[in-house]
Amino acid sequence: MxxxxxxxxxxxxxxxxxxxxxxxxxxxxxxxxxxxxxxxxxxxxxxxxxxxxxxxxxxxxxxxAGARTMFDLPLDLTGTVFQRSVWQMLGSIGYGITSSYGKQAERLGRPAAVRAVGTAIGRNPVSIVVPCHRVLGRHGALSGYAGGLDRKQFLLDLESRRSDFPC
Missing domain, CATH: 3.30.160 (Double Stranded RNA Binding Domain)
Incomplete structure (x- = not known):
């Protein structure tokens, strides 16, 4: 193939x-x-x-520009079955909403797999489009972003200014 x-x-x-x-x-x-x-x-x-x-x-x-809150693009993601399930789940975190690594592990039905979920999130190949920036550490701590924490903060700030935008 x-x-x-x-x-x-x-x-x-x-x-x-x-x-x-x-x-x-x-x-x-x-x-x-x-x-x-x-x-x-x-x-x-x-x-x-x-x-x-x-x-x-x-x-x-x-x-x-603040004119789009969701992406409508076909994706061709390469990763393990576990990684792809984590990335798919990230797509359900709404614009302007944040979650935690622990919450994502729970949603996946693997509450003890917080580190594995975090690792999969960190390997997301389509940053921004699959919104891994919306996942925070414990107690809302800014942590983990392959593009750098300054970029993660920028994206969170961008979305918080526009979170009243209809989806």
């Missing part, structure tokens, strides 16, 4: 340049500069005209 070709583009944002990645099946990466787990574009093809990349860039622009 062949691996689908990954296309990418560099896209400016208020958080610095993003690298967006997609296959023919959907968006597979949103990476910040100095993203903790980003390995670079390697053998990916630079293709700013790729449809999923164009759609992601537009929806991210709308999100940063």
């Amino acid at each position: 062949s691996v689908p070709t990954t296309s990418y583009l560099h896209h400016p944002s208020p958080l610095g340049e993003l690298v967006l990645a997609a296959t023919a099946h959907g968006l597979c990466g949103v990476y910040f500069e100095q993203h903790r787990y980003f390995q670079g574009t390697g053998d990916w093809q630079h293709d700013p005209a790729q449809a999923h990349l164009r759609a992601a860039a537009q929806q991210l622009d709308d999100y940063f």
